[in-house]
Amino acid sequence: MAVDDLPQADIELLVQSIRDYAIFMLDPRGRIASWNAGAQRIKGYTADEIIGTHFSVFYPPEDVASGKPAMELEAAAADGRWEEEGWRVRKDGTRFWASVVITALRGEAGELRGFGKVTRDLTERRSMARALDERGLLLAHLVQAQERERRRIASDVHDDTIQSMVAVGMRLRALGEGLPEEHAAGVGALGEAVEAAVGRLRDLTFRLRPPADGLVEGLTAYLEQEMAGVAYELVNRLDGEPPPESAITVYRICQEALTNVRKHAGAVAVAVELASLDGGVHVRVRDDGVGITREDGRNDHFGLIEMRERAETAGGWWSIRGAPGMGTTVDFWVPAVPHRTS
The missing domain is CATH 3.30.565.10 (Histidine kinase-like ATPase, C-terminal domain)
Structure with a gap:
């Protein structure tokens, strides 16, 4: 069976069950529209706490002040994709080093429907790499x-x-x-x-x-x-x-x-x-x-x-x-x- 033939419910179950990656969707304005188990584990919020909140809550204050979250959405919308590594913030205020990919999601007519966002916690790997250099x-x-x-x-x-x-x-x-x-x-x-x-x-x-x-x-x-x-x-x-x-x-x-x-x-x-x-x-x-x-x-x-x-x-x-x-x-x-x- 091809991936395209999988029932939508099974695909959603797969995404929701992944714990090593935070996978969630944003609406065109950057508000969180979905939340998986990995997002809860990495960032600390439950779905009820975070859905509907603007995704800038995950960025350090200095990045929010500089307008970085909005800039990333603009770049993803223009180029189809945005990728970087940088500090992000958990619910309890601690920071972690993250690999982030934002993908623009468009409808059949090309209209922007929102964004898919995948985040991975690389803090421990970064610490190990730094210790060896x-x-x-x-x-x-x-x-x-x-x-x-x-x-x-x-x-x-x-x-x-x-x-x-x-x-x-x-x-x-x-x-x-x-x-x-x-x-x-x-x-x-x-x-x-x-x-x-x-x-x-x-x-x-x-x-x-x-x-x-x-x-x-x-x-x-x-x-x-x-x-x-x-x-x-x-x-x-x-x-x-x-x-x-x-x-x-x-x-x-x-x-x-x-x-x-x-x-x-x-x-x-x-x-x-x-x-x-x-x-x-x-x-x-x-x-x-x-x-x-x-x-x-x-x-x-x-x-x-x-x-x-x-x-x-x-x-x-x-x-x-x-x-x-x-x-x-x-x-x-x-x-x-x-x-x-x-």
Whole structure:
């Protein structure tokens, strides 16, 4: 029996049963008209939740803002087909690397009836490929070199600068004890300034140290040390300890995110969630603070730029969202596949 001879119901049953590919139809305006089991598995929505919604819901915010979904439909309508690989978004907000094909569907008279869309999740394959390339190996070496340099600086500051300043503080206290009251007050103020500087340097050496005992242990220690006055929760859903360069990248991004919470958010509570996902580590840092607005310029803050660059350099993604007064969520994912050394 030829494919053309198969009953329509059997063809629909076949499409609906496929789980490795998201296969669905769009109307001419881009609204979802059908939904198969693979689409639900890959994207997370049930048919009842998603049918009738515009397909741009699957695109990252920056792609929606640039008009990319509409451009892809226009290209498919003009050329009959559009194909690409890129980031897409699941129902829970996480991203996955997708292979996407959009095909224009036309009636016998040539009128546009809609589009067929096939999506495949390539995140794990992309992570594996990246782990084996020379760029990934170079990145691993770079991260390790950066952490060695941070460790050296921390050691130098602790063993030399801090010890010298502690000695200066002790001498100032001794000197103040033998001076008249009007002079002792000034020397005492100098001693207090030196003591405060020593405290800041000790905080710096702590922040410079890498998570030597593992990612979860390192983040736990950082939360205990730095988040005084803020209730915190660390949720660990990792399958195991990530490779060292991945753990360090995650730790440094979390460190910057938590620093922002402590300095800028005015938060009462913060939660850090770690989970194994798509061959990598997915992290959410959520606070209940002041949130963000377009007007406050925080998206251009150096720390936010650094977080994004760390994630993207590692082959992952990073995003931030939050409405005024509704808290802020930093969301990112980095691959966690060991690199070959030869």
